[in-house]
Amino acid sequence: MSDWLGHAMASPALVLMLGAALIACLPRWLHGVWLLVIPAAALALLWQLPMGMHGQIGLFGFDLTTLRVDGLSRIWATIFLIGSFLTGLYALHVDDRIQHVSALVYAGAAVGAVLAGDLVTLFIYWEATAIASVFLIWASRTIKAHIVGLRYLVIQVISGLLLMMGTIIHYHATGSIAFDHLGLATPGGWLIFVAFGIKAAFPLLHNWVQDAYPEATVSGTVILSIYTTKLAIYSLARGYAGTEALITIGAVMTIFPIFFAVIENDLRRVLAYSLNNQLGFMVVGIGIGTPLALNGAAAHAFAHILYKGLLFMSMGAVLHRVGTIKASELGGLYKSMPWTAAFCIVGSMSISAFPLFSGFVTKSMILTAAAENHHWIAWLALLVASAGVLDHSGIKVPFFSFFHHDAGFRVREAPLNMLLAMGATAALCIGIGVYPAPLYAILPFDVDYSPYTTAHVVNQLQLLMFAALAFVVLFRSGLYPPEVRGLNLDSDWVYRRLLPRMGRGIHRGVTALRAKIVAGLAQLAGIAQHWLTEAFGTNGAAARTWTSGVMLLWVTALLAAYLLLYY
Amino acid sequence: MSQPDARPGLFERTGVIRTIIALIVLICAGLVVAEFFYAKHPHFGFDGWFAFYPLAGFVAYCFIVLAAKMLRPALRRNEDYYNERDRQALQTPMRDDDHE
Numbered sequence: 001m002s003d004w005l006g007h008a009m010a011s012p013a014l015v016l017m018l019g020a021a022l023i024a025c026l027p028r029w030l031h032g033v034w035l036l037v038i039p040a041a042a043l044a045l046l047w048q049l050p051m052g053m054h055g056q057i058g059l060f061g062f063d064l065t066t067l068r069v070d071g072l073s074r075i076w077a078t079i080f081l082i083g084s085f086l087t088g089l090y091a092l093h094v095d096d097r098i099q100h101v102s103a104l105v106y107a108g109a110a111v112g113a114v115l116a117g118d119l120v121t122l123f124i125y126w127e128a129t130a131i132a133s134v135f136l137i138w139a140s141r142t143i144k145a146h147i148v149g150l151r152y153l154v155i156q157v158i159s160g161l162l163l164m165m166g167t168i169i170h171y172h173a174t175g176s177i178a179f180d181h182l183g184l185a186t187p188g189g190w191l192i193f194v195a196f197g198i199k200a201a202f203p204l205l206h207n208w209v210q211d212a213y214p215e216a217t218v219s220g221t222v223i224l225s226i227y228t229t230k231l232a233i234y235s236l237a238r239g240y241a242g243t244e245a246l247i248t249i250g251a252v253m254t255i256f257p258i259f260f261a262v263i264e265n266d267l268r269r270v271l272a273y274s275l276n277n278q279l280g281f282m283v284v285g286i287g288i289g290t291p292l293a294l295n296g297a298a299a300h301a302f303a304h305i306l307y308k309g310l311l312f313m314s315m316g317a318v319l320h321r322v323g324t325i326k327a328s329e330l331g332g333l334y335k336s337m338p339w340t341a342a343f344c345i346v347g348s349m350s351i352s353a354f355p356l357f358s359g360f361v362t363k364s365m366i367l368t369a370a371a372e373n374h375h376w377i378a379w380l381a382l383l384v385a386s387a388g389v390l391d392h393s394g395i396k397v398p399f400f401s402f403f404h405h406d407a408g409f410r411v412r413e414a415p416l417n418m419l420l421a422m423g424a425t426a427a428l429c430i431g432i433g434v435y436p437a438p439l440y441a442i443l444p445f446d447v448d449y450s451p452y453t454t455a456h457v458v459n460q461l462q463l464l465m466f467a468a469l470a471f472v473v474l475f476r477s478g479l480y481p482p483e484v485r486g487l488n489l490d491s492d493w494v495y496r497r498l499l500p501r502m503g504r505g506i507h508r509g510v511t512a513l514r515a516k517i518v519a520g521l522a523q524l525a526g527i528a529q530h531w532l533t534e535a536f537g538t539n540g541a542a543a544r545t546w547t548s549g550v551m552l553l554w555v556t557a558l559l560a561a562y563l564l565l566y567y
Numbered sequence: 568m569s570q571p572d573a574r575p576g577l578f579e580r581t582g583v584i585r586t587i588i589a590l591i592v593l594i595c596a597g598l599v600v601a602e603f604f605y606a607k608h609p610h611f612g613f614d615g616w617f618a619f620y621p622l623a624g625f626v627a628y629c630f631i632v633l634a635a636k637m638l639r640p641a642l643r644r645n646e647d648y649y650n651e652r653d654r655q656a657l658q659t660p661m662r663d664d665d666h667e
Contacts, residue, residue, distance in 0.1 A: 143651070144651045144652065147651050148651070258631055258635070259631065259634060259635040259638055260635075260642075262631060262632055262635035262636075263635050263636070263638065263639045263642070263643070332576065332579075334576070334578065335576050371610035371611070371614075372610065374610075374611075376610075376611045379610075379611070383623055383627065384623075384627040384630075384631070387623070387624050387627035387628045387631065388627070388628075388631045390628070391628060391631060391632060403578050405579075406576065406579065454605045454606075455605055455606065455607055455608055458598065458601050458605055458620075459620040460620075461594075461598055462598045462599075462601075462618075462620035462621045462624060463620045463621070463623060463624035464624060465591065465594050465595050465598055465621075465624070466595055466598075466620075466621040466622070466623075466624035466625040466628075467624040467625065467627065467628035468591055469591055469592065469595050469625060470624070470625045470628035470629050470632075471628065471632075472588055472591060474628075474629065474632055474633075476588075479632075479633065479636075480632060480636075481632065481635065481636040481639060484643075485646055486643045486644060486645065486646060487643070487644050487645065487646050487647075487648050487649075488639075488642040488643055488644070489641075489642045489643075489644060489648075490642075496649055497649070
């Protein structure tokens with residue numbers, strides 16, 4: 001192995017970032033080639049790197065390890081780079097330098113973060129993902145996107161600051177900045193856990209995903225859906241594998257976004273809720289922490305990036321052609337966009353975990369691990385959530401956009417590059433489902449797991465087909481909630497409405513109190529002035545003219561008192 | 568952009584829709600029959616009950632959709648609830664405060 005591969009410069013992350021710097025100055029016609037060549041080159045480099053810790057550099061007096069290649073980091077970096085290639089293809093037609101540059105810097109930062117061997121390197125790349133990604137939201141160039149982007153950035157930076165504080169406390173307590181198992185035994189461990197939890201969209205910390213992702217550009221949303229949350233999942237797997245609390249957190253995460261997804265009208269927001277729900281499966285896997293469960297989390301992240309990307313791509317294509325992505329406005333698009341509809345259905349069947357599709361061979365590892373470790377509540381939650389996934393991502397997204405009643409849109413099919421990207425992603429989804437061996441081969445632990453047992457296939461089909469039957473029954477009987485325009489309150493209401501209102505209330509209260517105090521003081525001053533005027537004013541007692549008789553009387557009285565006192 | 572079609576599309580014909588529904592029902596019936604023909608490996612006991620997975624799928628789905636439907640009146644607001652809608656022209660100054 002050539003020894004240059006051990007240097008910090010030989011980093012796939014830097015390949016992407018240097019590529020981004022070049023795109024910033026290359027002529028437009030070269031962007032297309034470059035968007036595909038750079039991720040491919042970075043992927044080739046990643047697989048040339050030998051296993052182990054490389055890329056040691058000194059910074060701020062710390063010895064940083066910028067390249068840690070092991071089973072866990074390599075599978076994550078691999079799927080990030082595949083994602084970068086596919087989104088590059090999808091965004092080929094976009095004539096916007098800012099989006100291309102930020103997409104590559106963002107991907108590079110995410111790859112750098114998963115390859116980071118220490119917490120300081122992780123922090124640097126962690127913040128870089130936040131800053132690079134916000135431009136994909138701002139690139140929508142609307143006022144709303146501007147506001148949403150700012151809100152997104154604030155939350156991402158808070159996560160970064162918590163990571164930094166946690167790292168400092170952890171370093172003082174242990175003398176080490178190594179990014180290995182951290183656990184919740186120390187305050188530093190807790191701070192870092194919350195930092196990861198924000199980016200992993202833990203319940204109640206989740207809403208930045210649903211707020212920000214649907215406001216990004218058509219390709220921006222696809223790109224955003226890949227990196228930040230899965231980087232957090234990787235970090236949890238690295239630092240908190242086997243932490244019991246994660247099983248509960250993950251189980252809640254799989255269930256509660258489903259209800260929002262069912263009643264949400266913006267289909268890209270439905271997918272953002274669905275993304276949240278899928279992250280829950282991975283978090284449960286990490287909480288269980290056995291080799292099978294961690295393999296399941298890693299495999300599910302891999303498959304999830306592809307099918308979730310595919311679903312976002314198909315909805316992006318609809319938005320690109322029709323101009324809206326509201327379920328209440330869409331319908332019947334299979335006539336105009338048959339290929340997009342077909343690819344969307346592949347994504348839907350993959351996320352729903354139908355046999356022969358990617359979700360089936362990955363999600364089942366997590367469920368099996370939960371069952372083998374007797375976590376029956378979590379297992380039931382995951383089962384219910386699986387039926388929920390079938391509704392919002394399996395049925396709702398394709399049904400209300402491509403089928404249902406014809407909304408009358410007659411548009412062209414998606415651009416060729418979008419179709420190619422969707423086609424390639426769909427092929428990967430089916431490929432993994434039909435032949436999972438290559439994916440299993442690159443998992444962090446050796447697996448002896450076979451998803452295609454008779455019982456498993458039959459049970460999964462029973463679950464899904466009866467859920468589909470329930471949809472038919474509810475829809476035909478008119479019980480299925482109709483798609484209507486509107487916005488649903490979520491936890492972001494706290495910081496978008498409640499806290500500003502409380503702030504305004506406090507401001508009003510303080511202003512009123514100040515006014516009262518000023519009025520009270522003014523009244524007191526008035527009384528004092530009145531009293532002084534009484535005493536010393538032109539008509540006051542002190543300014544009165546006295547008759548000499550009265551004066552004589554007082555002098556006589558004083559002299560008498562004087563005489564009395566001293567005699 | 569839109570023009571009325573002379574005849575309904577493939578997935579709008581009642582015959583096709585009926586066929587799809589009939590297929591789903593048939594497959595479901597087949598999957599219940601299949602209960603008799605494979606060896607179960609229950610982990611908890613209850614997951615080995617007859618027709619556990621079909622029931623779980625049907626009940627869980629109905630619960631999720633109907634519960635969400637009941638939540639909707641409490642959660643749903645106007646699309647411009649947060650007053651962050653884009654003004655038609657960017658020149659129009661934004662109000663930095665939403666006074667109701």
